[in-house]
Amino acid sequence: MPGSCAGALVFDAVASLDTSPLAGARYHGDQAAAPGMLDFAVNVRHGQPPAWLVQRLADRLPDLARYPSRTDVQRAQEAAAHRHGRGCDEVVPLAGAAEGFALLPNLRPARAAIIAPSFTEPAATLSAAGIPVHHVVLEPPFNLDGAHVPDDVDLVVVGNPTNPTSVLHPREQVLALRRPGRILVVDEAFADSIPGEPGSLAGDPLPDVLVLRSLTKTWSLAGLRVGYAIGAPDLLARLTAQRAHWPMGILQLTAIEACCTAHSVADAAADAARLAAMRAELVAGLASIGAVVIDGQAPFVLFRMPDAEVIRNRLHDKGIAIRRGDTFVGLDERYLRVAVRPEWPLLVAEIAGAMTHPKNRRC
Incomplete structure (x- = not known):
């Protein structure tokens, strides 16, 4: 469309993203989530500011x-x-x-x-x-x-x-x-x-x-x-x-x-403790479905699993955004990153469902 800026912001869903070093360096998690999606791609505490x-x-x-x-x-x-x-x-x-x-x-x-x-x-x-x-x-x-x-x-x-x-x-x-x-x-x-x-x-x-x-x-x-x-x-x-x-x-x-x-520092410390407990639950959930989770402590989790690209795109079709890993130097298409959010049981269930989807089964 002449004069349109529609192409200025692209929401990533498929593997056609340019993952060259220069393009990868300018790719960030906010590009994975369209408005209204359940956003596990961005590592910002969910909800609104207090x-x-x-x-x-x-x-x-x-x-x-x-x-x-x-x-x-x-x-x-x-x-x-x-x-x-x-x-x-x-x-x-x-x-x-x-x-x-x-x-x-x-x-x-x-x-x-x-x-x-x-x-x-x-x-x-x-x-x-x-x-x-x-x-x-x-x-x-x-x-x-x-x-x-x-x-x-x-x-x-x-x-x-x-x-x-x-x-x-x-x-x-x-x-x-x-x-x-x-x-x-x-x-x-x-x-x-x-x-x-x-x-x-x-x-x-x-x-x-x-x-x-x-x-x-x-x-x-x-x-x-x-x-x-x-x-x-x-x-x-x-x-x-x-x-x-x-x-x-x-x-x-x-x-x-x-x-x-x-007061704010104390509030942040309390939230950090809550996130740590929630993170442990998310890690256990991901491990239960076969994901190899990288040991860490921040309010996001990096893991790898077969067919990660297919899983990510199936989740996108379901309205769930997660962060691809292959735009980071040192990672490849097997890696995914997800933020720690209270909706993590839904995320784990949808990943498990994507793994068993008929089009994703291996002979």
Whole structure:
């Protein structure tokens, strides 16, 4: 249709998706779910933001006529800094952790390494900036044992817990990736989804470690884009050197302040415990139907099984979206990722049904 933008957003259902490294790096779970589908593809806490948070944001709507003030920024910084026991100058509010990845080229690395499988945005943004990227591909069960990063790499990106594997790396193994002259970037987008936040480096004032945190997952704020970076002041200054003026809106800054209070942190911790229990049930359910589940702790589960592509498409036809794995470096078409949701029994039942579907039976 002339002038139509219908092709701008494509919902993935079939295997015709371009899975080349460049295209795969720009594919994300939200592309798997059309409106109205039961969404296991996106790792955002189901439902809406809590009523108190919605009200807090609504209270700021009359302020949208003015530019964000330095006070708005400072309140967000102070709240996040207090939450992690850091200084105010060690926090930079971000439009989601994804903005932090988009800013990484400002650090001007000569060569970067990505611990894979992992979230694909760091590789995409670094490559787009002309920075050579080396993928350190881990083998199942995707832990850091034996991981070798080339000596000439001066920037390393690792997820903890890692998306999509859900693996939580021990902090000593993450810290072992440090080298003189190297910056270690730790993606902790899902750290607050694990009880106690084990392994987090957000509270460690290390001069060469940059931690990126997200608030969009736990607080169902994917549409607002909120997060922050934690690091040494000079490292943050380099990261944001080319950043636009007024990079954050009033509602984003308000959300960061609100979600970092002691009450909010306690609420997130309680939800993390609930998700951990639900995750164990989901893992048991998937294992009961023959799935090989990767051992992890984040609020999503990576597993592999025969005919995963067929299963994914049959679920799509039933109105259930799950995340394909073959767009991640280090995974193939056998892998699927699903979010932890209370509707998990329906998901397991539908996967089992897809496996026994007459057109899916093997002779």
